[in-house]
Amino acid sequence: STAMPTIIKELNGLDLYAWVTTSYLLTSTVMVPIWGKLGDLYGRKLILIIGIVIFVAGSWLCGLAGEFGDMPLVGNGLMQLIVFRGIQGIGGGALFTTAFATIADLFPPRERGRYAGLFGAVFGLASVVGPIVGGYFTDHGSVDIGGMYVAGWRWCFYINLPTSIIALAMITLKMPNLGHTGGGKIDWFGAIFVVLSIGALMLALTWGNEKGWTSPTVLALFAFALVTGVIFLMIERAVKEPILPLELFKISAFTTTTIASFVISMAFMGTIVYLPLFLQLGLGIQATNSGILLLPLMAGLILSATLSGRYVTRTGKYKGVMLAGPVFQFVGIYLMSQLTTESAQWDVVWRLFIVGVGLGPSQSLFNMVSQSAAPLRQIGVATSTSMFLRQCGGMIGVSIFGAMLMSKMAETISKQFPGVKVDIGEMQKMAMTAGESGQTMSPLLEGFISKTITEAMSYIFTGSLIIVAIAFVCVLFVPQIQLRGRGPGQNLEKAAESASPEGPVTPDEPARAVRAD
Structure with a gap:
């Protein structure tokens, strides 16, 4: 994310900023339930290996984006990166859902909190290292290899090759x-219609600001998304083995945690994707330093994810921790909304730490509860369904907040230059290239661009506050399920069989909500 402003500068297209993230989220999201079902049928290990191979291929292509000249249908520059990010996302969709399903295969509900917290902490650590390394590569990684210039941002993708090979x-x-049941089949018709529905929705949200929300194209896309979405739900009700079993939503704990996770992901992804743009163009911070400034956010996430996981493992209670998450997020995001172009870097640091503390429980506990509430035979598909809707929330958040960002910037510019058409992408490119090859930009224009970005981000923070408040209300309705751990001398299989709220669960029986106090 810290490399994005530089990538946009080199490949051109601020109006497509959100799509570099959205294309990955779109393909990874629609593949989550498919990978989850494939994991149930053929085993988690095989699916994880296939996912990593596709992810590596996509990463390699992303690093080469813009080097192929004009490609048929794809075009040049940023469009290539968007397409290749989509390929990367196909593999990436297998990673998270398979990892969470593996935790559910290995450990009973009471013990999953510890390992889910550890997973969240590792995710947070990777999220800390990634922006810093990416920012460093962007600022200092450009090299000349055999007469061929390689821009520093490309190493943000190439670095995935050796690390993925080790994994x-x-x-x-x-x-x-794990998870190998054999037999069964994939709901390919359902998969096709969910891709069509979500793809149309993302296009409508992205083009709405550009073409007008009431334009025939955008309205047609919304209508198409609705129709294909309804057809998808009809298919899921009719087929024997759906990729998104609707009966799971009859389970209160599963439904409420999944909805809460969806909403929180909207706020998180919709904000975090645009933070580097705000830090670099709004506050004038270099890519490397903007990555370092994300450290406190991830430090707070790691701390709260680890502690909340241990607490749930020890006590079996999670409701209070879940409620605390949105509260910390709300406070942190509100404080972020008060930042101005005059704010010091320290003002950003401690605010992001508070936001991170609020995000920790959502990284570790929501999937644990949804898994615990689902029938044992549906652990894999329950995990993938929860992850699918969570990523849908993130994807929608990125698109909505991207539209808000562009709309607010356009409004600010039109007020400053009434009757004059100003290219926002060109303004951004001027800001990013100032100081390079003798190029300069007047302090007045530089200040205006900084002010425009900062005001637009304040608009995004306000939207995020509303969404986090909704998430808090959703968490209020999450029931407390009693989580049992492994008895003395009990193996993993027996532990899983007895890990339901009120004794052993049969393969078709969901967990029941009970009072744990």
């Missing part, structure tokens, strides 16, 4: 093959 070797050698 692939460890999984191949050490991971047991």
Whole structure:
């Protein structure tokens, strides 16, 4: 994310900023339930290996984006990156859902809190290292290899190759093959219609600001998304083995945690994607330093994810921790909305830490509760359904907040230059290239661009506050399920069988909500 402003400058297209993230989220999201079902049928290990291979191929292509000249249908520059990010997302969709399903395969509900917290902490650590390394590569990684210039931002994608190969070797050698049930089939018709529905919705949200929300194109896309979405739900009700089992939503704990996770992901992804743009163009911070400034956010996330996981493992209670998350997020985001172009870097640091503390429980606990509430035979598909809707929330958040950002910037510019058509992308490029090759920009224009970005981000923060408040209300309705751990000498299989709220759960029986106090 710290490399994005530079990528936009080199490949051109601020209006497509959101799509670099959205294309990844779109393909990874629609693949989540498919990968989850495939994991149930053929085993988690095989699916994880296939996912990593596709992810590596996509990463390599992303690093080469813009080097192919004009490609048929795809075009040049940023459009290539968007397409290749989509390929990367196909593989990426297998990683998270398979990891969470593996935790559910190995450990009973009471113990999942600890490992889900550990997973959240590792995710947070990777999220800390990623922006810093990416920012460093962007600022200092440009090299000349055999007469060929390689821009620093490309290493943000190339670095995935060696790390993924190491992960692939460890999984191949050490991971047991879990979740293999054999038989069954994939709901391909459902998969096709969910892709059509979500794709049309994302296009409508992205083009709405550009073409007008009441334009025939945008209205047609919304209508198409609605119709294909209804058809998808009809298919899921009719088929024997749906990729998104609707009966799961009859379980209160599953439904409420999934909705809360969806809403929180909207606020988180919709905000975090645009933070580097705000830090670099709004506050004038270099890419490397903007990555470092994200450290406190991830530090807070790691701390709260780890502590909340341990607390749930020890007590079996999660409701209070879940409620605390949106409260901290609300306070942190509100404080972020008060930042101005004159704010110091320290003002950003401690605010982001508070936001991170609020995000920790959502990284570790929501999937744990939804898994615990689902029938044992549907652990894999329950995990993928929860992850699918969570990523849908993030994807919609990125699109909506992207539209808000562009709308607010256009409004600010039109007030300053009434009757004059100003290219926002060109303004952004001027800001990013100022100081390079002798180029200069007047302090007045530089200040105006900074002010425009800052005001637009304040608009996004306000929208995020509303969404977090809705998330808090959703969490209020999450029931407390009693989580049981493993008895003395009990193996993993027996532990899972007895991990329901009120004794053993049969393969078709969901967990029941009970008072745990």
